[in-house]
Amino acid sequence: MTWKRVIQYFLILILLSLIAFIFLMNRDLVRIYGGLTKKVDHEQFSRSAEKIAITNVHVLTADSRKFRPAQTVHIDNGLIVSIDSMPPSPGDIKIIDGSGKFLIPGLIDSHVHLFKSPNDLLLYVANGITHIREMIGEENHLLWREQIIEGRLGPDMYIASPRVGSFGRIEGWFMRWSQGFNTINNEADAKVLLQEYANQGYDGVKIYSQLNKESYQAINEIAPSVGLTVVGHIPWSIELTDLWNSNQKEVSHLEELMNALRREFGSIDGEEDAGQFLNFVDDRSKELAVNLFANNVAVTTTLWLTESFVRQKFYLDEVLAEVKLEYENPGISEWNERIPQGLGWLPLVNRYKMPDAASLSSEDLENRKVFWTVYAEACQLLLKNIYQGGVMIMAGTDANLPPAVPGFSLHDELESMHAAGMTT
Ligand SMILES: [Zn+2]
Known part of the structure; x- marks a missing residue:
């Protein structure tokens, strides 16, 4: 065998390994979003x-x-x-x-993620939820909605588009492959993408934290003309005054508003800061309520999830034992250890765990606990104040993010909202 032949074989081997690697990665991306989990025969529930x-x-x-x-x-x-x-x-x-x-009439969960888990549709109905609002839409969801209209058992659905952010070329490609993000950086991009979403049948455009200001303003201008609503986060690139002047009539989540106030306040380090921050939130959220109300902006809660952060960081086993983990899609909860900061639920892969916990001093740990506790308390206070200010509140869970089990979690959410000061 000549050297030339050896090199040829070697290159072919590398190419085949690469193809196998990409195939396995793609398959795993389907698995961790629940797509390989056995599908329940929904016909039996007709x-x-x-x-x-x-x-x-x-x-x-x-x-x-x-x-x-x-x-x-x-x-x-x-x-x-x-x-x-x-x-x-x-x-x-x-x-x-x-x-x-x-x-009672059916309940609505205003913020869910089906990902690739159609069994969830049955969990919603079994929990009395007859309408869901999917906040990271994909083609499967549009198809399932068609099937439900034709008689398949499942809730009515509002479907927002895949998430939109502003990324560079390589990062944008990666975010699309790994998480389904679409990238836009200016008005021209926005025009093309929004028309595409409208043609595909989405109801709204889901904006995300990394969106730049030009794209945010362009989306808000164009969306109504193609029949899309603007929903989602408050991008890091804008001020709250930009929100009041926009067509974004829905903010997910309470946490986004709280974090906007946290950016105004500065860092929270220990009990004293925590107390001052709560006072600050109490004052500022009353002003926020006036603006939200005047501009007819609704707020989705996901309060129970936010309250769970401190418990997931410090008492994860306890939390996992309390929820109906057996109904969660195992593809999602088990996730993949090699993909960090994902959507995993279990201790090794939990989205909210503190990777550096082992290296922290007891004082640092105590400060973290104070921080995540006040993080939730600030959201509760915010909810109470905007509710009293007449702002439209929508119960939403972020189902499929740990530990929000689709369907069951809305009942926890309603209890959290009540505990924060809303009437039954
Ligand atoms: Zn979400």
Whole structure:
């Protein structure tokens, strides 16, 4: 064999290894977003065509203010046909005794991530959630929505576009491959991308922290003309006054507003700073409330998730034992140890763990605990103040981020909102 031949074989070997590596990486990217998990046969849950009566149940009125006692709810072919105080009719095949129980319209989770996990659609329905708002849309979601419209069991869906940020060429390519981001850097990019999103069937454009100011303003100008709403984070490149002058009518999450206030305040180091920061948030959030209300900007909560950060950093086992981990897509919760700061749930891969915890002094650890505790308390205070200021609040969970199990987590969210000062 000549040297030339050896080098040829060697190059072929390298090429084949590279192809195999890329194939395996791509496959793993599908797995860690839940795409290789066995799919539940959703046909087995198709809705019943028979006549059903739910008797003697308390029904929440349309304005959500009070319950009508002892009602009969008549259901035919999967749809409610009437609600009254009549007894069940002779044609009713199935009677469900609702004595001592309450019936409300479906719940909405305003901020979820399905990723590649269609089984979640069933978890939502099982938890009484009949409408979800997907905040990092992808083509699969548009397809599932079509199937639901045609009769597949699942919630109604609002679908925001993939996330948009401003990145350089190489970083942008990587962010797209690994996390589905789209990059825009100016008005011309924005025009092309938003038209594309509208054509694909998305309802809104999801803006992210790294978006530059020119692109932010361009998106806000163009979006209404192509029928898209602007939703998402407050980009680091803008001031709150830019938000008031924009078409962004929805901020996810409370945490984003709190972090904007934290940037105004400066660093929080220890108990004394923490106390001062809370006072600052109390004052400033009342002013924020006036602007949010005047500009008709709604805020999505994800409060329960924010409250979990300190617990995930310091008592992760306890938190994981409390949630319905067995319903979480194992692809997501188990993640991949080689991909840091991802969406993993379990101790080795947890998104919110402190990688440097072992090297911190007890004093540093105590300061971190103070920081993450006040981080959540500031969000609670912010919620209370903007709620009292009449701002539209939307319950959202960020489901599939640890430890928000799709469906179940909305009930935790509602409890957190109530604990922070909202009425039931
Ligand atoms: Zn989210």
